[in-house]
């Protein structure tokens with residue numbers, strides 16, 4: 001009997017294969033392979049200098065001096081640790097900065113509302129707090145309606161409380177928008193809190209991956225959360241037993 005086999009093949013949001021990037025003859029990224037599914041939230045960990053930002057810049061299209069394949073959606077946006085707002089432009093104009101065509105103020109207003117900054121539309125960047133500036137930077141990414149959102153340690157410079165709020169906001173935005181996210185972070189807890197899958201980069205490649213099969217919202221007090229966190233710390237070479245003493 002003939003069987004009709006239907007396979008649903010979903011094109012990944014990101015497809016990277018055989019990717020190599022060298023600086024001064026040294027391969028920082030070395031034959032790296034990575035797929036990210038549409039709508040998937042992926043966190044990228046790794047020791048300082050292992051090439052996380054380099055990978056993110058390549059996926060953002062900011063670095064094209066590569067060997068191998070890096071396929072990304074046309075609609076993508078990036079937010080960095082520093083909000084990079086132009087001080088001579090009001091917040092709403094910063095949000096529209098670099099958008100192709102003539103964008104209306106209402107587009108910026110909508111994005112600023114989404115990140116809880118509706119009241120700061122006409123503010124000057126220098127009057128924003130660190131957390132507000134980071135939200136404005138996120139709004140600037142969101143007006144691009146990205147299928148892929150690239151975040152390079154966006155919460156790195158924030159104080160603990162602001163950081164928790166910003167993490168929650170990113171989680172909400174991701175769930176509402178359904179875009180794929182690649183979050184570079186140093187914070188293992190943040191990775192387990194937000195991501196569907198956590199990658200550990202080492203030796204220029206993805207050396208380890210961990211699926212996070214916990215329901216959302218996640219509780220850091222959940223013993224399964226602690227177990228995943230410990231396993232990732234171990235992969236990062238942090239001796240948790242020693243750290244606890």
Ligand SMILES: Nc1ncnc2c1ncn2[C@@H]1O[C@H](COP(=O)(O)OP(=O)(O)OP(=O)(O)O)[C@@H](O)[C@H]1O
Pocket residue numbers: 023024028046047048049050051052053054055
């Ligand atoms: N433009 C460049 N020229 C020369 N070397 C570079 C350049 N950009 C990055 N590198 C080197 O590549 C390596 C990886 O840098 P990268 O910024 O990607 O690391 P990272 O994992 O993001 O680090 P961190 O966690 O500290 O931000 C580092 O050794 C860095 O010095």
